[in-house]
Amino acid sequence: MCGIIGYTGSGTGDVLDVLMTGLSGLEYRGYDSAGVAVANSSLEVYKREGEVSALENAVPDSDLDGLAGIGHTRWSTHGPPTDANAHPHTDDDGRVAVVHNGIIENYQALRRELEADGYTFTSDTDTEVVPHLIRSALDSGADRETAFRQAVQRLEGSYAVATVFNGSETVYAARNESPLVLGIGEDGHYLASDVPAFIEFTDRVVYLEDGQFARVNPSGIVVTDDQGAIVETAVETVDWDPEDAGKSGYDHYMLKEIHEQPTAIRKCLRERVTELEGSIDVAELADLEVEGPVQFVACGTSYHAALYGARLLRERGVPAQSFLASEYDVDAVPLPEGSLVVGVTQSGETADTMSALRAANRAGATTLALTNVVGSSAARECDHVMYIRAGPEIGVAATKTFVSQQVALAMLSSVVSGRGSQEFAQQLRALPDQIQQVLDESTAREVAAAYEDADAYFFIGRGYNAPVALEGALKMKEITYNHAEGFAAGELKHGPLALVTDSTPVFALVTEGDDVSKTLGNVKEVEARDAPIVAVTDIPDQVSAYADHVLEVPSSGPRFTPILANIQLQLVAYWIANRLDRSIDKPRNLAKSVTVK
Incomplete structure (x- = not known):
C-alpha cells in the first residue's frame, strides 16, 4: 500500500529533487506520512506525519546534496501516522536507512531478539526491524550488500524494501509479493513501487521478480537471485506520457x-x-x-x-x-x-x-x-x-x-x-462518444447540491445495473465519507427498507432492456416511505413521473447502457464530495494499490 522511491545519479545536487518528485507521483499509494534519507558522509533523514507537502516544509531550504537517496509515503499498518512511525527507519547510529512496503509477519519475534541484543526501537512499525538486522550483520563483519541480503532473508511476509548507507552511492533493494520496478535513465537510475514515481525522468524499466535483489548505483543496475547469481533482465519501455500523470x-x-x-x-x-x-x-x-x-x-x-x-x-x-x-x-x-x-x-x-x-x-x-x-x-x-x-x-x-x-x-x-x-x-x-455526451450534458452537479446533506444514500439496479449500483455506493462512500449502500433492486425490501426515510435519497438505475416494471415497483416502495428518488435512465418518458430528479443517459442496449449510468453516479459522488470539501484524490484511510492482505 505504501510507496517507495530510490535514486542514485551521476551528478550532484539533484537527489532530493528526484525523491520529492517521486513521492508526489506515489502519494496515491499512501499519505499518512512521508520521509526521505539522503546519503553523503552521513545520512540526513527527514520525515513528517501527513502528506508530502508537510515533508516539503520540513526539509531545509538550503541544497541537500547527496550521493543517493530513498523516500517513502506511508499507508499505516503498524502504528498510527506519526513522525516516529514515518519511514525511513534507521539503526541506532544512523548509518543505515530503510524504506519498506508490505507486511513483515515475523517482526515481533525479530524485534524481541534484537531488543535482547541491545538494539533500541523508537517506532511501532514492523519495518524498524530491518535496519537493526542489517546493523547486526554489519557488526558481525558482513559487508554492506551481504548484510542487506542476510537481513532480507530473515523476513517473512511481503516486502519491497530499499536501503542506503552513509558514505555510499548505492541503493540496495529486494522484493517479495510487493511491487518494485527499476528505472534506467541517462543521468541516473531509479527504483520505485510504481512507474509514475519516475516517468518524468525515464520510460525504460526493469520489473523485479519475487526473490530477486537489485544493486543500483550511478554505473548501472545489477539484479541477482537469492543466492547472489546475476540475473539477465529484460528492459521494457512504458507507453505512458508523463503529462498523463498530471x-x-x-x-x-x-x-x-x-x-x-x-x-x-x-x-x-x-x-x-x-x-x-x-x-x-x-x-x-x-x-x-x-x-x-x-x-x-x-x-x-x-x-x-x-x-x-x-x-x-x-x-x-x-x-x-x-x-x-x-x-x-x-x-x-x-x-x-x-x-x-x-x-x-x-x-x-x-x-x-x-x-x-x-x-x-x-x-x-x-x-x-x-x-x-x-x-x-x-x-x-x-x-x-x-x-x-x-x-x-x-x-x-x-x-x-x-x-x-x-x-x-x-x-x-x-x-x-x-x-x-x-x-x-x-x-x-x-x-x-456516448460517454462524452453524458459528460457534456450531465446535471449531476445540481443533484449533488440537492442532496449533499442527506443522512445516507441508497443505489438500486437489476441485471447489468446491479454491479453499477454497488459501484455507485462505493464511490459515494470512498470520497464523501457518507453512508451509502448498493443493492440488487429486489433486495431493498428484504431488510434495508427499514433504513429508508425522507433523508435517504435512492438512486434508481432504470434502463431499457432491464425488467423496468419490477424496478419501478421497487421505486414506488421507497417513494411510499417519502424517500427522494433520483432516476438514472435512458427512458425518461417512462420514469420521470416517479422521480424527483432524472439523470439521463443515451440508449446503448441492455449490456452497455449501465456503463453510461455509472458515469452519472461518478459525477454525483464527485460533486457531493467537492461541496463537502473532502480530500477527493486522497480519501482518508485509503490507498490506491492494496498490496497487503
Whole structure:
C-alpha cells in the first residue's frame, strides 16, 4: 500500500529533487506520512506525519546534496501516522536507512531478539526491524550488500524494501509479493513501487521478480537471485506520457480521470473491434482456450467489474462466477478441468487477488490477468494477460479503470464464448462518444447540491445495473465519507427498507432492456416511505413521473447502457464530495494499490 522511491545519479545536487518528485507521483499509494534519507558522509533523514507537502516544509531550504537517496509515503499498518512511525527507519547510529512496503509477519519475534541484543526501537512499525538486522550483520563483519541480503532473508511476509548507507552511492533493494520496478535513465537510475514515481525522468524499466535483489548505483543496475547469481533482465519501455500523470488544469485527478474515460475506452478498443465485420479480436488472447467454467477473482471496484463480466459470459452460455479474492478457496470451490480463473486487478499487484491467482495456478487452472499495468505481478505470473489500456490513474477512487475493465470484459466474453455480432461491436464502438455526451450534458452537479446533506444514500439496479449500483455506493462512500449502500433492486425490501426515510435519497438505475416494471415497483416502495428518488435512465418518458430528479443517459442496449449510468453516479459522488470539501484524490484511510492482505 505504501510507496517507495530510490535514486542514485551521476551528478550532484539533484537527489532530493528526484525523491520529492517521486513521492508526489506515489502519494496515491499512501499519505499518512512521508520521509526521505539522503546519503553523503552521513545520512540526513527527514520525515513528517501527513502528506508530502508537510515533508516539503520540513526539509531545509538550503541544497541537500547527496550521493543517493530513498523516500517513502506511508499507508499505516503498524502504528498510527506519526513522525516516529514515518519511514525511513534507521539503526541506532544512523548509518543505515530503510524504506519498506508490505507486511513483515515475523517482526515481533525479530524485534524481541534484537531488543535482547541491545538494539533500541523508537517506532511501532514492523519495518524498524530491518535496519537493526542489517546493523547486526554489519557488526558481525558482513559487508554492506551481504548484510542487506542476510537481513532480507530473515523476513517473512511481503516486502519491497530499499536501503542506503552513509558514505555510499548505492541503493540496495529486494522484493517479495510487493511491487518494485527499476528505472534506467541517462543521468541516473531509479527504483520505485510504481512507474509514475519516475516517468518524468525515464520510460525504460526493469520489473523485479519475487526473490530477486537489485544493486543500483550511478554505473548501472545489477539484479541477482537469492543466492547472489546475476540475473539477465529484460528492459521494457512504458507507453505512458508523463503529462498523463498530471491534473491538466482540473481541480482533482478524479475529475480529470472521469473526463478521460472516452479516450481510455478508445484505447481499450483500438485494433480489437472491427465494426463492419462485427468481429472482436484480442491479440493477447489468440492462444487462449477455455473448455471449462470461468471464475473471476477480484476486490473492491474490480469485483464489481467482475460481476458484470460474469453475467456477460453466462448470457452467452459460459458458466461463470465471481468471487471476492479475499474469500476465494480452491479447496471449497470446484475447479473442473479446463477452468479459467480471471484476476481482475487495476494495479496487477492487489495482494488478495494475487493470492487467489497463485492458488488457482497451483490447482492446475489456466489463469488470466485483466489489468492496467504492463509488467505487473499479475501480468507476469498468469498464463495470459489482457490489458485494459486506461493509462495512469492517480485518484484513489477508481473511475476510468472501472469503465475500461467493463469494456475489456465485454470483449473477453465475446472471445471466450465465440459469440460476437455486428450490433455488439457497434455498441462498443459507440461508447466513447456516448460517454462524452453524458459528460457534456450531465446535471449531476445540481443533484449533488440537492442532496449533499442527506443522512445516507441508497443505489438500486437489476441485471447489468446491479454491479453499477454497488459501484455507485462505493464511490459515494470512498470520497464523501457518507453512508451509502448498493443493492440488487429486489433486495431493498428484504431488510434495508427499514433504513429508508425522507433523508435517504435512492438512486434508481432504470434502463431499457432491464425488467423496468419490477424496478419501478421497487421505486414506488421507497417513494411510499417519502424517500427522494433520483432516476438514472435512458427512458425518461417512462420514469420521470416517479422521480424527483432524472439523470439521463443515451440508449446503448441492455449490456452497455449501465456503463453510461455509472458515469452519472461518478459525477454525483464527485460533486457531493467537492461541496463537502473532502480530500477527493486522497480519501482518508485509503490507498490506491492494496498490496497487503
